[in-house]
Amino acid sequence: MAKRGFGPSSAPDAEGRKKITKESFQRGLRIFNYVLPYKYKFIIGLVFLAFSSLTFMIFPYLVGKLVDSSTGNADWFLEDINMISLGLFAIILLQGIFSFFRVYFFAQVSENAVADIRRDLYSKFVWLPIPFFEKRRVGEVTSRITTDVAQVQDIFSITLAELFRQITTFVVGVVIIMWTSIKLSLFMLATFPVLVALAMVFGRKIRALSKKTQDELAHTNIIVEETMQAINTVKAFTNELFEIGRYKTSLNKAVRTAIKGSYYRGAFITFIIVGLFGGIVLVIWYGATLVHQGDIRIGELTSFIIYTVFIGASVGGLGELYGKVQSALGSTERILEILEEKEEPTDKTPRALSELPKLYGNITYKEVAFSYPTRPDVQVLHDINLNIKAGEKIALVGPSGAGKSTIIQLLMRYYDVDSGGITVDGQNIKDISLTTLRGNVGIVPQEVLLFGGTIRENIAYGRPEATEAEIIDAATKANAYMFIQSFPEGLDTLVGERGIKLSGGQRQRIAIARAILKNPSILILDEATSSLDSESEHLIQQAMDELMKDRxxxxxxxxxxxxxxxxxxxxxxxxxxxxxxxxxxLSLNPEGIYANLLKLQFELT
Ligand SMILES: Nc1ncnc2c1ncn2[C@@H]1O[C@H](COP(=O)(O)OP(=O)(O)OP(=O)(O)O)[C@@H](O)[C@H]1O
Incomplete structure (x- = not known):
């Protein structure tokens, strides 16, 4: 699923990275449109970055001069050890100041640009049609707005700056050492970067292994989560030991992989010590020979070695950055892909519900056939014809999976019909504005989900502009006000995760109050399958009857x-x-499904 919809040019790997091609790079650059509103700050940040990178490169040069001065080989305008040391200190101070402003300006740009991306993504999600969400898992959708955006943020705030710094270090470093000694430079460039490149390849292998360990640890966490969520079931089946065993097996696997990874890590560290430091020793050896022969001064060798370390670090750093740019390109691609998705044609101007055109509620279905977009080969509805006059009340009954909810989903235009048509007040619903259509339909669903917030907010969700009196009136008509008043905080009682837990019957009555407040011409009641106690049932039925009047x-x-x-x-x-x-x-037709269902339910009760 995670691989769905990537461009054909280059497939991402398991970590969602994308090969850097000219095309993917150009596409990726489009995310920089989000930086445009903050371009001046971005440019100032870049200037400070250039300053801080360049001042950094003066440092080894000054150290070399200092060594020369201390060995009596001064040949520079600053000969005094104290003055050169002061110069060094000034460089460090400058670098510190430049870095502060670089971080400050880049943070301003990246935080704002990333918030803009998040806002656009979220708005996009909310405006997207239902089938979009059915094709993806929830985790996949949320990771766009969290992980992928975080990757892009890294690019704006760190990666870009690092890339610039490493390239400057490399280019300026190579120029300076060439200028110091061509011979030693060629010797160094022939050995040291090769060793760094080898270390990078090795490092990548280790990262892959540590990723495997992380994945296995993540798997153990899934077990913890599952068990905790279903702890009642675990206890009911006295399966505690079984769960402990499952966790232990998974944990052991993770430990084995981690230990295997540690061999490689150990070998890597050995390689770094012997290989890289060996490389430096080689350079020092050759440099010392040159100093001995009088080709270069000891100070020049000193600054040469420091530049060598800088260049080595920049080569290593560039390799790492390449991986980061790859991941960020993958993330950018996925973000842009979502931003390009087609939205539902809803009206986006903020408008009070009462300002929407009122429908009467004459509904017809004519030869409606439909398959869900995720399962196009299974036709769920065939040839549905029905006629409901304004104010009429009809019931859909039938076995589970028969297609009852689907009929309703089509009326709400969560999906479009494949053939045939649905009209409301004689007008095809495709020609009615989606906002008007949905604004005229009220739903009391089977499973009522309340948003985290107060009861007042949850009822007012039906019509956000409703007054306090209207909310109380709706709650009263829905037989909900009694229990709401019994809470110390009344309408201000918090529900949801941090608040109190309402019973199924209470949640239903809140949903009825919501629908009463919305005052729709068309009402959909999806009866709860779980049975409620008769007192609650009676209260709900009464509220439903009130709600159904004239709709x-x-x-x-x-x-x-x-x-x-x-x-x-x-x-x-x-x-x-x-x-x-x-x-x-229907009940008089002994062969009929309805009469049989009736008989079955009668026998059951
Ligand atoms: N979003 C969906 N994507 C694909 N298939 C679906 C989707 N929703 C329902 N179906 C399938 O469509 C058929 C009709 O489902 P529907 O939910 O309309 O039945 P129902 O009569 O409302 O059942 P129930 O009484 O159990 O709620 C079922 O076979 C179901 O598996």
Whole structure:
């Protein structure tokens, strides 16, 4: 799933990296559009970066002069040891000051630009149609806005600066050492960078191994999470020992991989010590020979060696940065891909619900056929024809998976029909603004999810501009105000993760209050499958009756006892309407599905 939708030019690897090609690079550069509003700060940051990188490069030169001075070989305008040391100190101070401003300006740019990307991504997510989310896992969607954006932030704040610094160090360093001694430079360049490059290859292998260890540790964490989430089930089945065993096996595997990785890490450290430091010793040896022969001075050798270390570090650093740029390009690509997704054609101007055109609620389905975009080969609805007059109440019944919810989802235009058409008040819903359509439909879902916040906010979700009096009125009509008042904080009681936990019946009544407040012409009631106690059931039924008054209502019914009074019952089976009529008519057909379902439920109760 994570690999879905990448450009054809270069496939990413398992870590979501992308090969750097001209094309991917050019595409990636488009993320810099987010830096444009802050370009002056960015340029000032770059200037400070250039200053700090260049002052840094003077440091080894001055150290060399200092050594020459101390050995009586001074040939520079500053001959005094104290003066050169002061110069060194001044360089360090300058570098410190430049670095402060570099970090300050880059942080201003990166924090703002990244917040802009996050805001755009979030808005995009909210405006995207339902099928987008069905094709992806939640974790995948959230990682766009967290991990991928963090990668891009790294580029804006650190990687770019580092890249610039390493390249400057390398180029300026090589020029200076060449100027000092061509012979020694050629000797150094033929040995040292090769060793650094080898170390990089080795380092990459180790990273791959440590990634494996991390993955295995992540797997052990999944077990912890799963067990904690389902701790009641674990205890109910007295499966504590089984879970401990599962965790232990997974943990042992992670430990084995980690230990295997440590061999390589040990070997790597040995290589660094022997190889890289050996390389430096080689350079020192050759340099010392040149000093002995009088080709260069001891101070020049000193600064040469420091430059060599800088150049080596920059070569190593560039390798690492290459990997980072690759990952960031992958992230950029994924972010841009989402930003380019087509949004639902909803009206984006903030408007009060009451300002939307009011629909009457005459609904027709004509020869509607539909398959879900994720399963195009399975036709879920075939040839659905139905007619609901404004104010009529109908119920959809039928076995699980028959297609009842799908019929409703199509009315809400979460998906578009494959063939046929749905009209509201004679107008095809494709021609009605999505905002108007959804603004005129109220839903009381099967499983009510409340947002973390107060009860007031949760009820007002139905119509954010509602007044306090309207909220109380809606809560009262929904038979919810009684229990709300019984909480010390009343409407201000927090619900959700940090607040109190409401019972299923209470949540349903909040959802009814929401719908009452929204005052829609079309109402959809998705009956809860879990049964409530009779007191709660009675209160909910009363609230539902109040809510249904004067509205076109479609009930997805699971308990047939609640729908006897509706105008029409539609029995859905296998994506088709197989029976249609009032309770009286349908219950008299002994061969019919409805009569059989009725009998079954009667026997069960
Ligand atoms: N988002 C989806 N993507 C793919 N297939 C789906 C999706 N939602 C439902 N289906 C499939 O469509 C068919 C009809 O499902 P639907 O939810 O409409 O049935 P239902 O009659 O409402 O069932 P229930 O009473 O259990 O809620 C089922 O086979 C189901 O697996």
């Amino acid at each position: 076109t209502t479609i009930i997805i019914a699971h308990r047939l006892a609640t729908i006897r009074k509706v105008d029409k019952i539609l029995v859905i089976d296998g994506g088709e309407i197989v029976e249609e009529g009032s309770h009286e008519v």
